[in-house]
Amino acid sequence: MTNSKYPFGTKSEATAICRCGQVEITLATETPVLAGFCHCEDCRRAHAAPIYHYVYGSSANICAKTGQFRKGSFELMIMRGFDQLIDAKRDPKEAMFSSFNKNPVVGGIGRLFCKDCGVMMLNAFFMRANTGINPTSKVIEMYGLFTGTFTEKMSSFIESWQPQFHIWCSQATLPLSIFDDGIDKWATWPGGKKWIG
Numbered sequence: 626m627t628n629s630k631y632p633f634g635t636k637s638e639a640t641a642i643c644r645c646g647q648v649e650i651t652l653a654t655e656t657p658v659l660a661g662f663c664h665c666e667d668c669r670r671a672h673a674a675p676i677y678h679y680v681y682g683s684s685a686n687i688c689a690k691t692g693q694f695r696k697g698s699f700e701l702m703i704m705r706g707f708d709q710l711i712d713a714k715r716d717p718k719e720a721m722f723s724s725f726n727k728n729p730v731v732g733g734i735g736r737l738f739c740k741d742c743g744v745m746m747l748n749a750f751f752m753r754a755n756t757g758i759n760p761t762s763k764v765i766e767m768y769g770l771f772t773g774t775f776t777e778k779m780s781s782f783i784e785s786w787q788p789q790f791h792i793w794c795s796q797a798t799l800p801l802s803i804f805d806d807g808i809d810k811w812a813t814w815p816g817g818k819k820w821i822g
C-alpha cells in the first residue's frame with residue numbers, strides 16, 4: 626500500500642446508481658473486505674469491460690447465499706430497487722464459474738443486474754474458509770459495488786477504499802505493463818503467485 630499512487634480523500638460511504646435510476650445501493654465502511662481490480666475472463670465479460678474495479682463490504686441487506694432481503698442496518702444497503710435485481714446467468718459448461726457452488730474459493734448468488742437497464746450493480750459472494758484469500762476457518766461474506774456506478778470520484782474516498790492490487794492478471798486482455806500504479810499484481814488470487822510481465 627505504501628507505494629500506491631492512488632490519491633485518497635476522507636469519505637467512507639459511496640452511492641451507486643444504475644443507468645435507469647431505479648436501483649440505488651450504498652456502501653459505508655472504514656475497512657473494505659477487498660478493493661482492487663480484477664482482470665479475469667468472467668468479470669470482464671460480465672461487465673463488458675477490459676477491467677473490473679470493485680470495493681467490497683462485509684455485510685448487506687441481501688443474503689449472499691439465498692438472495693433474500695434482510696431487515697436491519699448493514700455496510701451495504703440496497704436503498705431502492707431490490708426487486709429490480711436479477712442474478713446473471715452463466716455458461717453451464719464453464720467449470721469455475723458456471724455455478725459458484727463449484728468454485729473452490731468463492732460461493733454465493735453472484736452477480737446481480739438491473740432488469741430494466743442491464744447495469745451490473747452488485748456482487749453477493751462469500752469466501753470459503755481455509756483458502757488463499759481467506760486463511761481463517763470462518764466463511765467471510767462479501768458484497769461488492771463497482772466504482773463505475775459511483776456518484777463521486779474515487780479520490781474522494783479514504784485510503785483503504787483505493788485499489789490494493791490487480792488480480793487474475795494471467796487472464797488480462799490489457800497489457801499489465803500500462804498500470805504503473807505501485808500496487809501488487811497477482812497471477813490469480815491475492816497471496817498466490819506474483820504476475821511477471
Ligand SMILES: [Zn+2]
Binds near residue numbers: 644645646741
Ligand atoms: Zn436500472
Ligand SMILES: [Zn+2]
Binds near residue numbers: 663669677
Ligand atoms: Zn474476476
